[in-house]
Structures are given as C-alpha cells and as structure tokens.
Amino acid sequence: MLADAKANMGKEVEFSGCVHRIKNMGSIAFIVVRTSRDVIQTVYSADNCKDSIEGLREGFFVNVKGIVKENPKDFNGLEIELDSIKLISTNAAELPLKISQGRLNCTIEVNLDNRAASLRNPYERAIFKLQEGLVQGMHKFMQANNFTEIHSPKIVAQGAEGGANIFRLDYFGKSAFLNQSPQFYKQMAVAFFDRVYEIAPVYRAEKHATSRHINEYIGLDFEMGYIDSMYDVMKMEIAMLKSIFEYIKENYQNELKILEADVPEIKEVPSIKFADAIELLRGGEGSGKKFDLDPEDEVNLGKYAKEKYDSDFIFVTHFPSSKPPFYAMNSREDPREAYKFDLLFRGLEITSGGQRIHDYNEQVEKMKAQGLDPDDFKNYLEAHKYGLPPHGGLGIGLERLLMKLLNKNNIRETSLFPRDINRLLP
Amino acid sequence: MLADAKANMGKEVEFSGCVHRIKNMGSIAFIVVRTSRDVIQTVYSADNCKDSIEGLREGFFVNVKGIVKENPKDFNGLEIELDSIKLISTNAAELPLKISQGRLNCTIEVNLDNRAASLRNPYERAIFKLQEGLVQGMHKFMQANNFTEIHSPKIVAQGAEGGANIFRLDYFGKSAFLNQSPQFYKQMAVAFFDRVYEIAPVYRAEKHATSRHINEYIGLDFEMGYIDSMYDVMKMEIAMLKSIFEYIKENYQNELKILEADVPEIKEVPSIKFADAIELLRGGEGSGKKFDLDPEDEVNLGKYAKEKYDSDFIFVTHFPSSKPPFYAMNSREDPREAYKFDLLFRGLEITSGGQRIHDYNEQVEKMKAQGLDPDDFKNYLEAHKYGLPPHGGLGIGLERLLMKLLNKNNIRETSLFPRDINRLLP
Numbered sequence: 001m002l003a004d005a006k007a008n009m010g011k012e013v014e015f016s017g018c019v020h021r022i023k024n025m026g027s028i029a030f031i032v033v034r035t036s037r038d039v040i041q042t043v044y045s046a047d048n049c050k051d052s053i054e055g056l057r058e059g060f061f062v063n064v065k066g067i068v069k070e071n072p073k074d075f076n077g078l079e080i081e082l083d084s085i086k087l088i089s090t091n092a093a094e095l096p097l098k099i100s101q102g103r104l105n106c107t108i109e110v111n112l113d114n115r116a117a118s119l120r121n122p123y124e125r126a127i128f129k130l131q132e133g134l135v136q137g138m139h140k141f142m143q144a145n146n147f148t149e150i151h152s153p154k155i156v157a158q159g160a161e162g163g164a165n166i167f168r169l170d171y172f173g174k175s176a177f178l179n180q181s182p183q184f185y186k187q188m189a190v191a192f193f194d195r196v197y198e199i200a201p202v203y204r205a206e207k208h209a210t211s212r213h214i215n216e217y218i219g220l221d222f223e224m225g226y227i228d229s230m231y232d233v234m235k236m237e238i239a240m241l242k243s244i245f246e247y248i249k250e251n252y253q254n255e256l257k258i259l260e261a262d263v264p265e266i267k268e269v270p271s272i273k274f275a276d277a278i279e280l281l282r283g284g285e286g287s288g289k290k291f292d293l294d295p296e297d298e299v300n301l302g303k304y305a306k307e308k309y310d311s312d313f314i315f316v317t318h319f320p321s322s323k324p325p326f327y328a329m330n331s332r333e334d335p336r337e338a339y340k341f342d343l344l345f346r347g348l349e350i351t352s353g354g355q356r357i358h359d360y361n362e363q364v365e366k367m368k369a370q371g372l373d374p375d376d377f378k379n380y381l382e383a384h385k386y387g388l389p390p391h392g393g394l395g396i397g398l399e400r401l402l403m404k405l406l407n408k409n410n411i412r413e414t415s416l417f418p419r420d421i422n423r424l425l426p
Numbered sequence: 427m428l429a430d431a432k433a434n435m436g437k438e439v440e441f442s443g444c445v446h447r448i449k450n451m452g453s454i455a456f457i458v459v460r461t462s463r464d465v466i467q468t469v470y471s472a473d474n475c476k477d478s479i480e481g482l483r484e485g486f487f488v489n490v491k492g493i494v495k496e497n498p499k500d501f502n503g504l505e506i507e508l509d510s511i512k513l514i515s516t517n518a519a520e521l522p523l524k525i526s527q528g529r530l531n532c533t534i535e536v537n538l539d540n541r542a543a544s545l546r547n548p549y550e551r552a553i554f555k556l557q558e559g560l561v562q563g564m565h566k567f568m569q570a571n572n573f574t575e576i577h578s579p580k581i582v583a584q585g586a587e588g589g590a591n592i593f594r595l596d597y598f599g600k601s602a603f604l605n606q607s608p609q610f611y612k613q614m615a616v617a618f619f620d621r622v623y624e625i626a627p628v629y630r631a632e633k634h635a636t637s638r639h640i641n642e643y644i645g646l647d648f649e650m651g652y653i654d655s656m657y658d659v660m661k662m663e664i665a666m667l668k669s670i671f672e673y674i675k676e677n678y679q680n681e682l683k684i685l686e687a688d689v690p691e692i693k694e695v696p697s698i699k700f701a702d703a704i705e706l707l708r709g710g711e712g713s714g715k716k717f718d719l720d721p722e723d724e725v726n727l728g729k730y731a732k733e734k735y736d737s738d739f740i741f742v743t744h745f746p747s748s749k750p751p752f753y754a755m756n757s758r759e760d761p762r763e764a765y766k767f768d769l770l771f772r773g774l775e776i777t778s779g780g781q782r783i784h785d786y787n788e789q790v791e792k793m794k795a796q797g798l799d800p801d802d803f804k805n806y807l808e809a810h811k812y813g814l815p816p817h818g819g820l821g822i823g824l825e826r827l828l829m830k831l832l833n834k835n836n837i838r839e840t841s842l843f844p845r846d847i848n849r850l851l852p
Binding site for chain 2: 016017018034035036059060061063088089090091092093094095114115116117119120125128129131132135136139143146148149150151152153154155156157167168169170171172174176178184185188189191192193194195200201203205207215216218225226358359360361379380382383384385386387388389390398416417418419421424425426
C-alpha cells in the first residue's frame with residue numbers, strides 16, 4: 001500500500017486496514033492505519049471528512065479514502081488527508097498488550113501466550129515477513145541452479161537420524177514416527193532429479209528446553225549429485241546464502257529497517273577441521289576424546305572467525321567418522337574422519353552437511369561399523385543398490401538462520417507459533 | 427542440459443548423467459544418458475571416443491564429452507558424438523523394473539513398493555517435476571498478489587476440522603495431534619498480514635482406502651482479508667489456477683509433452699448452489715436431506731459442467747449451514763445455508779473454501795449451534811475477540827489437482843511417497 005501512496009502524491013488513494021493508533025487532538029485526529037506491511041498515518045478533520053469518527057477505536061477495521069500529502073517528519077514521509085472513513089469490522093475486546101508503540105514491552109512467554117495479539121505489533125510481524133524473504137530467496141536460488149523441489153512424507157516408519165529424539169504416533173495400529181529430516185528421500189531423489197531441495201517441517205523430540213531448540217522447525221534442505229567433494233556443497237551453500245541476503249536486501253528493505261537487521265556481507269568463509277578446532281579451543285586437553293562441539297565451543301569459534309577473519313561464518317569440517325550420521329562418507333585420507341561439516345553463523349550451528357556415501361557396499365559396511373543393522377534400512381539402501389552418483393547436501397534450520405540474522409537470543413522469537421517441551425499452544 | 431546442447435549445435439558439450447539405455451551395434455553403440463529433466467542420445471564409436479565402454483552397464487553414472495549433432499529422428503532432434511566417457515559410479519544390482527522404455531509396465535503397488543527404482547522412469551519423474559511447477563506457479567501468483575507465506579505448526583493441541591479423522595501423538599506425555607489444515611493459523615494471520623498462504627503437509631486419518639484419499643498430502647492454502655463476499659475468494663482461485671496453468675505451459679513444456687497432459691483453458695467457471703445441484707442430480711428425492719456431495723454426485727456434476735458449459739471446473743456453493751465447518755459464515759439471505767463452496771475439477775472436489783465468520787459473538791453462537799463448546803477454542807477465538815476483518819480462503823489438495831490434470835485414476839500416482847492406511851514405506 002505504501003508504494004501505491006508514494007506513487008500517488010497529491011492524489012486520492014483508497015485502502016483498508018486496521019486502526020493501529022488514534023491520537024485525538026479535538027478538531028483533528030491522527031489515525032494510524034496498519035496495512036499488510038506498513039503503518040500509515042491518516043489525518044482526520046471534520047471539515048474535510050464526510051464521515052464521523054465517533055466511537056472509532058483502536059483495533060477496528062476501516063476503509064479509508066484521502067489525498068496523499070508529503071510529511072517529512074513521518075516515518076514514511078507522507079500522510080493521508082481523509083475524505084472518508086468507513087467502518088468494516090469491530091472487536092469484542094481490547095488487546096491485552098500494547099502493540100502500537102515500537103517494540104512489545106513484555107516477556108517472551110507473554111508474547112507467545114498471546115500470539116493472536118502480539119503478532120499485530122509491526123516489529124513482531126516484520127520478523128515473519130523477513131522469514132518469508134529467506135524462503136523466497138532460497139526458492140529463487142535453487143530454481144536458478146536446477147534444483148527440483150520435492151515433498152517427502154513426514155510420517156515415516158523410521159527416522160533419518162535415529163536415536164531417542166523422535167516423536168512416535170499411532171498409525172492405524174502401527175507404530176510410526178515424525179521424520180527428523182528428509183535425508184533418505186533427498187538421497188533417493190538425487191538418482192532421478194540430480195539436484196533436489198525441500199522446505200518443510202522437521203521434528204525433533206528434544207527433551208531439553210534451550211534457547212536454541214524448538215521441537216518443530218522448518219528445514220531448508222538440499223542435496224546435489226555429481227559432486228567432486230563436500231567442498232562443492234559448501235560452495236553452493238555460500239552462494240545460496242549470498243543470494244538470499246541479496247534478495248532480502250532488495251525486497252524486504254522496510255522490514256530490515258524496522259528490525260534493525262544486520263545483514264552480513266559474505267566474503268571468504270573460513271574453514272577449520274574439527275580436530276584443529278578442538279585443539280584451538282582446549283589445547284591438548286580433551287582433543288581426541290570429544291566427538292562434537294558444545295554450545296560454548298560454537299560461541300568461541302564464532303569469536304575466533306570474527307577476530308581472525310572478520311567473518312560472521314565459519315565451517316567446521318571432518319568430524320569423527322565414528323559419530324553419526326551413518327550416511328557420512330569417511331575421508332579417503334584418514335578414515336577416522338568423515339566428510340561432514342557444520343556451518344556456524346555468529347557462533348551458532350545453523351547447518352549440518354557433507355558428502356554422503358553413494359556406494360552400496362560402503363554404506364552397508366559403515367552401518368555395521370556403527371552397530372546398525374542394514375536390514376533395518378532396506379528401503380533406503382535400495383537407492384544405493386540400484387546406483388547413486390556421488391552426492392552431498394545439507395540442512396539449514398530456518399528459525400536459527402533468522403535468529404542469528406536478527407541477533408536474537410531465543411529461537412522462539414523467530415518461530416511464528418513455536419513448539420517446545422512446554423508449549424503446544426496457540 | 428538439453429537446452430545447453432541445443433544452443434551448442436556442432437560444438438563440444440560436457441555433462442554427467444545416468445546410463446539409461448545401451449544399444450550396442452558392434453562397431454558403434456547408442457548410449458542414452460539420463461540427466462535431471464532429459465534423456466539424451468549419445469553415439470559411441472571406437473574411432474571417435476578415446477575411452478572404452480567395455481563393462482559399461484545400464485544404471486551406471488558417467489561423465490561424457492562430445493560434439494552435438496542434429497538428428498531429426500531423435501525425440502530431442504539431436505545426439506552427442508562421444509569424444510570421451512568416464513565412469514563416475516556403478517550399481518550393486520540391476521533395477522527390478524524396466525524403466526527405460528516409455529511407461530512402466532507394472533501395477534501401482536509394484537511401482538510404489540519400488541519407488542527408488544520406479545521414479546527413475548522418465549514418465550514417473552515427470553509427474554513430480556510438473557508437481558513442482560504447480561507449486562512454483564502458486565508462489566509466483568501469491569507473491570504478485572501481496573500474499574505473505576507463513577509456516578504454521580503441524581503438531582497441535584487441537585485439529586482444525588475436529589472429528590475422528592485425526593492422528594494422535596504423544597507429546598512429552600501430553601496428547602497432541604497432527605493438524606488437519608492450517609485454518610486457525612491462517613485466520614489469525616489475516617489480522618496482521620491481510621493475505622496469507624501456506625504450502626505444507628496436511629494430515630487426515632481417513633480409515634478408508636479410496637483412490638482419492640491419502641493420509642498425508644500437500645495443502646495449498648490461502649486466506650484473504652477485506653473481502654466483500656466469498657465470490658472474491660472464488661475469483662482469486664480462478665485467477666490463480668489460470669496463472670499456474672500458464673506458468674507450467676511456459677516452463678514445463680517438456681514434462682507436459684512426456685505426460686501427454688491436457689491442461690484446460692479456463693474460461694468462465696459455472697457455479698451452482700448445493701440445493702440446486704441436489705435437485706438437478708436427484709430431482710425431488712433426497713433434496714433437503716443430503717448434507718454433502720458423494721463421489722458419484724461429483725462425477726455427475728463434472729459431466730454436467732462439461733456438457734452444458736464446456737467447463738472442466740464447476741463451483742458448488744451455499745452448503746447447509748448445519749454442517750461443518752463451524753467457521754463458515756451463514757448466509758445473510760437464508761441462514762440455513764453457509765457461504766461455503768467447493769470447486770470440482772473434472773468431477774472431483776479439489777477445493778473447499780468460503781467466507782469465514784469474523785465477528786466474535788457470531789462465531790461463538792455458531793459453535794454452540796453446532797454443539798461445540800467455545801471454551802475448547804479459546805486460543806483460536808482470541809483472533810476474533812481482538813478483531814478480524816471480513817475474510818475468506820480455501821485449501822487445494824496438490825495431489826488431487828495434479829491427479830485430475832493428468833487424468834489419473836488414483837491419487838497415489840501423484841504423490842512422491844504416498845501414505846495410506848496400508849502404506850508407510852518407503
């Protein structure tokens with residue numbers, strides 16, 4: 001709507017929206033109207049406007065007509081001088097939160113408990129408009145790079161990651177699960193689409209309530225065939241993130257401004273081997289014993305990347321091969337390491353990826369080496385049995401990416417209706 | 427890849443793919459290579475190619491280089507004269523299905539049991555490439571019409587449609603469900619984004635194995651505020667379908683050709699009231715008693731639309747208001763009817779939609795009239811309580827839309843990895 005108003009300076013425009021704020025000055029009143037992406041100031045005076053505003057309240061929905069006037073003091077640089085204002089819809093109660101003055105002034109719990117109200121705050125909704133931008137930017141990049149979008153089932157007979165962090169459901173008397181990632185299906189699809197991606201919910205039954213975990217999140221997944229090494233996947237990820245950031249800077253300027261977002265310039269992204277990272281973080285101590293990074297390690301690696309390379313991102317590569325996932329290809333140089341990588345963004349893991357095993361026998365052997373029974377993976381292994389090209393891929397957590405982009409401390413702030421161990425509503 | 431070859435007639439190209447078919451003629455061999463969207467004929471002769479093809483088998487993955495030559499008899503009008511062919515990856519077993527000669531020659535059960543193999547058939551995979559086209563076409567239209575894409579949770583405390591057709595899961599000791607539609611969240615979001623859409627899985631625990639039901643499908647949902655009537659929603663749907671069909675005709679020509687798809691020209695879409703439809707289908711008998719269309723009714727209405735209006739689509743409107751959904755607004759002219767519509771495509775319901783109740787008290791009253799307790803919908807009703815603009819929306823089943831577009835008899839054919847009462851694998 002704002003673009004429309006800007007293009008019609010001095011002319012009449014008509015639009016509908018929600019009465020966001022009313023400042024009644026007696027003879028005139030300022031009525032701020034909220035439309036899908038903007039809040040626009042309108043000016044009412046009984047002389048100019050043929051309708052009365054008696055009884056009009058914040059939260060009501062209206063249709064307005066008026067002349068666009070310049071106003072350099074306004075956020076948008078303009079205001080609408082009202083000719084008419086018609087009531088469309090009322091409310092039954094006032095909002096339990098003050099949504100019209102900048103940021104919400106409440107705890108995250110109150111915000112989330114009152115989502116039908118809190119998301120009417122322009123700052124809060126801008127978070128999710130920007131979330132859309134990240135997703136649309138990914139579609140754009142993937143489509144331009146010949147990836148095919150797929151839709152794999154979330155109800156599965158078996159989770160892709162195994163372990164206890166999985167939701168179980170009753171499927172017509174059979175036991176089924178909510179998938180932990182589209183991994184198996186992405187790999188199967190590489191055999192016929194070469195490159196695939198999926199943007200869909202992913203489920204992890206994490207029993208810990210941390211600021212970086214939610215139990216249902218949107219996975220940005222891709223998988224690509226005919227790679228030479230995992231570095232092809234890493235290069236594709238960086239190209240994608242650059243492209244997405246360009247896309248939001250071009251199309252979501254208003255939201256970036258409202259959110260005071262700090263979109264990083266991506267230059268060269270440094271890369272460190274897992275063993276070297278552990279050595280760097282702990283010296284001799286603990287190296288060789290550790291199999292994963294903990295949150296503190298991630299924060300410290302983030303600082304290291306920023307200080308040494310002026311980079312908001314850092315790859316950690318070559319995780320121990322004894323550790324899941326079982327589908328990670330072991331290094332040809334040192335089989336104790338796998339071609340697996342994480343990408344950290346401002347000290348938080350936002351991606352796991354790597355080169356996968358494409359050879360049937362190699363995959364069967366690695367399953368056995370990790371104490372898994374290949375017979376339990378019969379359907380998955382058919383892809384390998386009938387042949388797969390060398391391939392790799394990754395998954396990005398959408399909410400984590402957005403969380404770090406906005407320098408938020410809690411992932412719940414970047415999920416529209418978050419789910420955690422204590423939250424199933426709204 | 428094919429476009430690249432066409433643009434390089436007479437020149438050398440390089441690409442990787444799967445050996446789809448080999449016809450060995452002694453001194454020369456025709457090696458058909460499958461790439462992400464095409465199958466391309468290459469010609470091997472020992473004189474021109476520096477590599478041997480001894481031991482090369484169908485299903486292996488190769489990198490090829492060669493000169494593009496015209497060949498009017500070929501499906502693509504060209505072939506590649508090989509300079510080199512390098513083996514990238516092998517297989518451990520031959521495919522259990524013959525995938526390289528046109529359509530699969532097996533039952534749907536065999537097809538689905540062997541998905542890792544059957545989707546390598548160019549006809550089968552073209553179905554899902556086209557599915558992508560429908561989804562991308564929707565994104566394009568929605569974005570151009572100021573709809574915001576949202577991601578609502580699928581794990582919920584309460585299903586949007588109620589009833590017994592719902593999957594239950596254990597959520598950390600609490601009872602939770604898989605959502606039957608994003609309805610509640612879409613409506614909440616209209617208050618702050620005006621227009622929203624979501625493309626995401628939807629769950630229905632249908633206990634019947636029919637050719638038109640699967641238990642997990644992709645819902646194409648949108649909801650729009652500031653409407654005057656449900657006809658605004660119907661108009662938007664038709665504009666969207668037209669735009670999607672244009673999009674696939676422009677960008678998925680190859681797949682439409684492989685699939686022999688019959689994409690309808692959408693002109694005026696006829697509309698019939700539910701009561702009139704029942705009268706038309708059954709005369710006096712049963713009218714007034716029936717509350718929904720059955721599959722046979724839908725088929726007959728499809729025939730009627732085709733014969734009388736030469737239309738592949740027909741709207742059925744004004745369903746009885748006593749029937750779910752409880753959020754459908756009752757007609758102002760006759761409260762026994764609701765502003766609810768279905769859209770039939772070639773005799774199958776692909777959409778339910780309508781104008782929703784936006785007034786809090788009206789919604790509470792309708793819940794009571796349908797025997798529901800408003801206290802069970804406290805979170806949902808907060809959206810109404812704090813105010814909503816007049817709004818409406820709809821949901822389209824992606825697999826049904828594709829099924830009818832391809833004139834398929836079974837919805838399982840248009841789901842990548844379908845889920846039904848008997849199928850949880852692969």
